Amino acid sequence: MWIRLDNVPVMGRMVALQRHRGIASSYQCGLCDCPGHGTSNTLVPLVVLPLTPVIDIGSAQSFTATAVYRDCYSNGFPGSATSRSTWRSYDTSVATMSLWTATGRGPGSTTIEAKLNGCVWTPPVPPYYLCSCVPLPSIYGYATLTVRPPSVSLTRQSLTSTSATGSPSSQAGNPAFTYSAAGSGNIASYTTQNANANPNTASINAPANPGGVPTPGGLGTLTATYHVTTGATAAKSFGAPTFGLSCYIVALENDWINADGTCKTRTIPPTTYSGYSTDPTGLPAGQYCNSFLGTVKLNGSGQTRNGTKIHYTSGSIPTWVFSVISQFTGADNTPIIVNQTLARDRSIIPKTTPSTNVQLPSGTYAANDIGDDIIGYRIDIYKGVGNSVCSGFVNNIVVGACSPAVSTCPAYTIP
Numbered sequence: 350m351w352i353r354l355d356n357v358p359v360m361g362r363m364v365a366l367q368r369h370r371g372i373a374s375s376y377q378c379g380l381c382d383c384p385g386h387g388t389s390n391t392l393v394p395l396v397v398l399p400l401t402p403v404i405d406i407g408s409a410q411s412f413t414a415t416a417v418y419r420d421c422y423s424n425g426f427p428g429s430a431t432s433r434s435t436w437r438s439y440d441t442s443v444a445t446m447s448l449w450t451a452t453g454r455g456p457g458s459t460t461i462e463a464k465l466n467g468c469v470w471t472p473p474v475p476p477y478y479l480c481s482c483v484p485l486p487s488i489y490g491y492a493t494l495t496v497r498p499p500s501v502s503l504t505r506q507s508l509t510s511t512s513a514t515g516s517p518s519s520q521a522g523n524p525a526f527t528y529s530a531a532g533s534g535n536i537a538s539y540t541t542q543n544a545n546a547n548p549n550t551a552s553i554n555a556p557a558n559p560g561g562v563p564t565p566g567g568l569g570t571l572t573a574t575y576h577v578t579t580g581a582t583a584a585k586s587f588g589a590p591t592f593g594l595s596c597y598i599v600a601l602e603n604d605w606i607n608a609d610g611t612c613k614t615r616t617i618p619p620t621t622y623s624g625y626s627t628d629p630t631g632l633p634a635g636q637y638c639n640s641f642l643g644t645v646k647l648n649g650s651g652q653t654r655n656g657t658k659i660h661y662t663s664g665s666i667p668t669w670v671f672s673v674i675s676q677f678t679g680a681d682n683t684p685i686i687v688n689q690t691l692a693r694d695r696s697i698i699p700k701t702t703p704s705t706n707v708q709l710p711s712g713t714y715a716a717n718d719i720g721d722d723i724i725g726y727r728i729d730i731y732k733g734v735g736n737s738v739c740s741g742f743v744n745n746i747v748v749g750a751c752s753p754a755v756s757t758c759p760a761y762t763i764p
Contacts, residue, residue, distance in 0.1 A: 395434065395490025397463050403495045406453045406577050407520035412436070413449065414463035414490050434463040434490075443496050455579050456498030463490045501575035503585040503763050506550070508710060509748050511763070514548040515575030515583065521547055522576035529574070534567020534726060535559070535746050537589050549573075555591050555748045563744045566591030566726040568757060588759035590697075592709070592728045592749045596742035597692055597720060599677055599685075600644040600651035601735035602637065612638035617647055622666065631671040632659060639666060647721060650677045652734050679718030685731050687738075692718035692729040697757045708750045708761055716751075 395414045404410050414434045436446045440459035444451040451461060465488050500516045513526060524544035528551050530536055535558075541551040551573060558564050572586040605613045614623040622643035625636045637653065645651035646661045646669065653659060658677060662670040679685045679692070681700050691707060691714040698705050704715040707728065720729050728749075732738040754760035 395463050395465055395488055397461065397490035397492040399492065401493050401495070403497060404451075404453045405497050405517040405520070406455065406499060406579055406581060407517055409450050409452050410444075410494060411450045412461060412463065412492060414465065416465055416488060434465045436464075437462050438494070444494050451494055453494075453496035455581055456496055458493055458495045461492045461494050464488075499575055499577045499581050499583040501573060501583040501585050503573050503587070505761060505763055508708060508750060508761065509553045509555075511551050511553065511573065512548050513551065513573045513575065513585070515577075517577070518547050520577040520579070521545065522578050522580075525549065525576060526551070527574045527576065529572045530569045531572075532567055532569035534565060535591060535593070536567040536569030537571065537591050537748055539569075539571040539573075553589055553748050555746050558593065558744055558746050561744060563595035563727060564593040564746060565724070566593050566746045566749075568726065568759075585763070587763040588756075590726060590749050590751075590758050591746050592707075592726050593744065593746050594709075594742075595723075595727065595729050595744055596732050596739035597648060597729035598732055598736065598738055599734045600641055600648050602641040602651065602654040604736045605638045605641040605644070606654065613640050615640035615643055617643050620666070626667060629669060629671055630664075631662060632673065633657065642666070642669065642671070645671065649680065649718070649720075650674070681717040683715070683717045685718055686715075687731060687733045688712070690715050690718060690731040692716075692720040692723050692731070694724050694727065695719060697726060698751060699755060701753065705755075705758075706752045707758070708752070710747050 395416050397412055397414050399410070399412070402410050434449070436449050438444045438446050438451060438459050438461055440457065442455050443457040443459040444453050444461070446461070449463075466484070499520070502514045504512050506512050515521060515525060525547055526541060526544050526549045528539040528541055530539045535556045537556065538554045539551055540554060541549055543549070553571065555566070568588060568590045570586050571589050572584055574582050574584040576582050605615065607613055612623065612625050614621065616622070620643065622639040625638050626642060627636050628634050629637060629642065641651060643666070645659060646665075650658065650660050658674045660672050660674045660678075662672050664670050677685050679690060681704060683704060689712075693707070693716045698707065698716045704717040707714050707716050714730065716728075718729075718731065723729055732742070749758070750761035751758035752760055
């Protein structure tokens with residue numbers, strides 16, 4: 350059966366052939382020479398496909414609408430109605446329509462509507478054999494279009510750099526990426542040299558030490574934001590601690606003895622230490638410089654002039670108590686190792702078993718010691734025995750990361 354959907358009668362003949370056997374059947378138009386007609390929307394609505402597509406911002410999605418038509422004998426058959434339907438999006442901030450094609454404009458969902466004005470065609474009436482159309486209520490079909498929001502993925506290339514990838518890349522704005530940092534204290538900054546590269550490399554920059562003396566860092570929240578041309582954005586944040594560095598040692602008594610054999614004076618507020626103590630509790634009999642013992646109390650451990658390893662136990666001058674030890678250990682009762690151990694504030698990096706590893710630009714350290722003056726985002730790196738081992742140490746502020754992570758010291762990996 351031939352049919353045209355634009356109100357033009359069709360004439361013709363169909364012949365079915367079987368090769369080598371001639372004509373198998375022959376048909377020609379009878380009395381039904383009118384176009385097909387649409388059914389009422391209360392009976393057979395338009396079928397819109399695809400029904401629930403998902404696209405990106407800036408992407409296009411074409412739809413088709415199919416209606417059921419009937420010939421003059423009331424035989425029903427499907428036919429494409431796309432070219433005769435009108436289309437609209439219920440939310441143009443999500444998607445707009447051009448004929449039957451939708452374009453994503455912003456994240457969200459919208460209803461796509463197809464509308465067809467139907468009619469019933471009546472057989473031709475002599476002498477003109479013209480078909481006539483009796484209008485029917487319009488018929489409708491619907492689909493739900495979802496437009497994905499833009500997205501950004503973020504990975505760490507190193508302790509001090511990240512790589513961000515925005516999607517959809519074809520809709521990148523100008524700038525495509527912006528970076529920000531928030532928090533308190535001496536936190537890191539977050540910057541890129543090429544805001545429109547995708548993927549985009551950004552630097553995590555530790556602040557300069559404003560005074561040169563050991564100074565705490567802070568905990569920053571760093572955010573990478575991807576922008577698309579419609580104004581929509583996607584953001585990814587992570588925590589990045591910075592730590593003020595200082596150097597600590599095991600006290601060496603020889604550092605506190607003058608050339609003439611007398612003891613040096615040292616003030617560790619509020620106490621000033623001078624002279625010497627005789628036979629302090631827990632130590633071999635003898636005289637020990639009070640400035641040395643005061644430093645042992647501050648640092649936890651020390652080495653006497655004759656090479657004995659000692660540890661501060663309790664009390665204050667003159668009733669303080671010490672003990673002889675076989676190896677130097679931190680406050681967490683595990684050995685301290687040169688350039689592998691650090692002292693920290695346990696409220697920032699808690700005590701764990703095994704010790705928490707802290708990654709710094711200079712290497713990875715076990716956090717197994719503490720210090721009376723190590724407060725907040727400060728860390729002391731253990732350098733060995735005697736003042737000379739810290740000669741030339743620079744009290745920088747650096748980016749760090751912890752494993753296992755805690756809220757006050759996030760991990761290297763971005764969650």
